[in-house]
Amino acid sequence: MFTENIYCSYGYLWLQRSQIMVVRESQDRPVIPQFYAGREVFITGATGFMGKVLVERLLATCPNIGYLHLLMRTKKDVSPDSRLRELKESKVFDVLRRNNPEQLDKLRIVSGDITKPHLGLSDRFKTDLEKVMMLLLNY
Numbered sequence: 312m313f314t315e316n317i318y319c320s321y322g323y324l325w326l327q328r329s330q331i332m333v334v335r336e337s338q339d340r341p342v343i344p345q346f347y348a349g350r351e352v353f354i355t356g357a358t359g360f361m362g363k364v365l366v367e368r369l370l371a372t373c374p375n376i377g378y379l380h381l382l383m384r385t386k387k388d389v390s391p392d393s394r395l396r397e398l399k400e401s402k403v404f405d406v407l408r409r410n411n412p413e414q415l416d417k418l419r420i421v422s423g424d425i426t427k428p429h430l431g432l433s434d435r436f437k438t439d440l441e442k443v444m445m446l447l448l449n450y
């Protein structure tokens with residue numbers, strides 16, 4: 312499952328079973344969009360300041376990226392579903408909404424809480440995450 316791969320710093324550093332692989336920029340082609348093509352990513356902290364920027368950059372610069380699974384909790388009685396709708400309306404996505412709105416359809420909710428065992432994930436969400444190839448931790 313996804314727990315073996317941990318990505319940090321926007322695809323720059325890949326820690327896998329204590330090995331470190333540095334993804335180097337190539338002069339011939341953009342490495343990051345190619346790397347993320349078809350890959351599904353699990354992201355925590357997506358509703359936060361840095362998380363929104365991360366999500367926007369991934370969607371805007373990686374046209375062929377797969378689903379982004381965003382861990383969200385209920386906050387102030389607002390459910391993850393409503394929070395995702397609010398997130399999509401954020402100003403940070405103004406350009407993306409105008410130029411490439413279908414990218415926002417790649418955002419998927421994973422209802423959970425990082426302080427709970429197994430991130431508070433239900434079996435349903437655990438199944439959704441089976442295709443995830445990396446984690447971006449940001450909280």
Ligand SMILES: NC(=O)c1ccc[n+]([C@@H]2O[C@H](COP(=O)([O-])OP(=O)(O)OC[C@H]3O[C@@H](n4cnc5c(N)ncnc54)[C@H](OP(=O)(O)O)[C@@H]3O)[C@@H](O)[C@H]2O)c1
Nearest residue numbers: 356357358359360361362383384386423424425426449450
């Ligand atoms: N802001 C900066 O300029 C900056 C610069 C460099 C590094 N960083 C680092 O980047 C990270 C994020 O910073 P930020 O400014 O984006 O923080 P932030 O705006 O406070 O966002 C924190 C995120 O973590 C989520 N979170 C917190 N507790 C959670 C829980 N129990 N379960 C699920 N999600 C939870 C929050 O979700 P809710 O919306 O549900 O609360 C929110 O999405 C931090 O480690 C920070 O030190 C920040």
